[in-house]
Amino acid sequence: MKMRTLYKPLASLLLLVSTVSPADTGLTDTQEQTLQTLKQQALEDDLSYQLIESLTTEVGARLVGSExxxxxxxxxxxxxxxxxxxxVWTEESDAQLWQRGDIEARISSPFPHPVAALALGNSVGTDGKTIEAEVVEFADLAALQAAPANSLNNKIAFVSYKMERHKDGHGYGKAVGARVVGASEAAKKGAVAFIMRSVGTDSNKLAHTGVSRYAEGVKKIPAVAISNPDADLLQNVLGRSQPVIFALSTSASGPSGKTTTIANVIGEVTGARTPEQLVTLGAHLDSWDVGTGAIDDGIGVGITLAAGHYLAGLPTRPDRTLRVILFAAEEVGLLGAKDYVKQHQQEMSQHVIGAEWDFGNGKIYKLEPGVNPEALPAIQSFARHLSSLGVSMASTNSAKGQSDMSALGEAGQPAVNFNPDGSDYFDYHHTRNDTLDKVNAEALKTNTAIYTMFAYFATSTTAEFRRPPQTASRQTQ
Structure with a gap:
């Protein structure tokens, strides 16, 4: 990376920005001008992309506990x-050391085919043996749960539900339940293994991994996702009205029983007048071991670091402190975020507002607030600055923060959620295809501009985003 790209002087740019009409953003005229300058700088720069390129090239996959x-x-x-x-500092804590096991999967009969598969996170292995058993198909998790007791004795359960593609990614919620609890539900019916169509919207012969959970007191059986084309193939074979035998050999994929050290990485751009008041931007630094974690969540890392850089380069610092948090171990249970809340309990009341990036590849189209109602006029005025970038404001005021930020939201931090076009996000999510070439570079510039503008607005405005104590207490009753 050429360092000259990182330190563009803003003084000359400020002179090029025309005066912006006063609004209810809680910003001065000069601050309104700076907001527009930052917007233009981010739109014309490729710093966030350079950062993703650096992360994916120099580091690559970032599974918890890995090198x-x-x-x-x-x-x-x-x-x-x-x-x-x-x-800049790190905050360490302990977590389980994860490992990825080997896997071999195939349709044995009546028509032999190799199958692309990945063990789900936490899956047990087959103890060095090959499980070979008849497959029983279920349309979705509910159908599996409704199966009679002992109906799957010595068989393999297969959930074939196909995730729907949606701009806001809500098809994920309908599909992911089988990934999380399917193995235990199958084991309750007597199954010896659980396979499922990958939670993804692509047509690549690549499986999608992700966390699964075992229920207490239920036998643990191998849990595996197969690629969408292989799920189609398996359904076609099952449609021939004769028994279908599937063979599976895998080692455990998940906690190894050993402990490793994880670390949140935190950086601040110190506020000029009220540095104790914190505006947070978040992303998660870890990734799954497949692919290079470019989209999940290299994009978030690039956007938040770039936003911090642009604010750090201003001639006059904002009043509040911007804190960028790169969370550890999000993929295996928000471990870094939970630890952050524990370590910062005494200053959570100083967390003014936060936003995270951990979804999407296209341009942001909506802003969702979750703030003190008295701050809504300021948010609405700020949103008008984003309208030229295609962003509208939601009518609701209930955002709690995305991914890791949800833990901070539960601890009382107000939030703004930015909703990007995630139409292709689940084509790459948790697969070997999560690589740099999939990043939408033009959308990235727009999204970086939006996060940078938000960071400056939130650290500079006089608006109070936190709900008054009495309001908060009434809402929890």
């Missing part, structure tokens, strides 16, 4: 310092 995950912490610390953050 890549350790390198990513060093990478993030060095990048934050180079980008002009005033304070």
């Amino acid at each position: 890549g995950e350790k390198r990513s912490v060093t990478w993030a610390v060095n990048k934050m310092k180079a980008l002009g953050f005033d304070k």
Whole structure:
């Protein structure tokens, strides 16, 4: 990365920006001008893409406990310092060391075919043996749950539900339940293994991984996702009205029983007047071990680091502090975010507002607030600055924060959720195809501009985003 790209002087750019009409953003005229300057700078720069390229090239996959995950912490610390953050540090905690096991899957008969598969996170293995058993298909998780007791004795359960493609990604919620609890539901009926169509919208012969959970007191059986084309193939074979035998050999994929150290990486651009008040931007630094984690969540890393750099380069710092948090171990249960809340309980009341990026590849089209109602006019006025970028404001005021930020939201931090076009997100999610070439570089510039503008607005406005104590207490009754 050429460092000259990282430190563009803003003074000359400020002179080129025309005066913006006063609004209810809680910003001065000069701050309104700076907001527009930051917008233009981000739209014309490719810093966030350079950062994703650096992360995916120099580090790559970042599964919890892996060498890549350790390198990513060093990478993030060095990048934050180079980008002009005033304070950079790590906060460590312990987590289970994860591992990816080997796998071989195939349709044995009546028509032999190799199958692309990945063990789901937490899956047990087959103890060095090959499980070979008849397949029973279920249209979805509910159908599996409704199966009679012992109806799957010595058989393999197959959930063939196909995830729907939606701009906001809501098809994920309908599909992911089988991934999380399907193995235990199958085991309750006597199954010896559980396979499912990958939770994804692509047509590639690549499986999607992700976390699964075993219920207490239920036998643990192997849990495996197969690619969408292979799920289609298996359905076609099952349609021949004769028994279908599936063969599976896999080692455990998940916690190894050993402990590893994880670390949140935190950087600040210190506020000029009220530095104790914190505006947070978040992304998760870890990834699954397949692919290079470019979209999930390299995009979030690139956007948030770039936003911090642009604010750090301003001639006049905003009043509040911008804190960028690159969370550890999101993929295996929001572990870094949960630890952050524990370590910062005493200052959670100083967390003014937060936003995270952990979904999407296309342009942001909607802003959803979750703030003190008295701050809504300021949010609405800020949203008007985004209208030229194709962003509208939701009519609701209930955002709690996405992914890791949801843990901070539960601890009382107000939030803004930015909703990007996620139509192709689940083509790559948790697969070997999550690589740099899939990143929408033009959309990335727009989204970086939006997050940068939000960071400056939130650190500069006089609006109070936190709900008054009495309002908060009434809502919890």
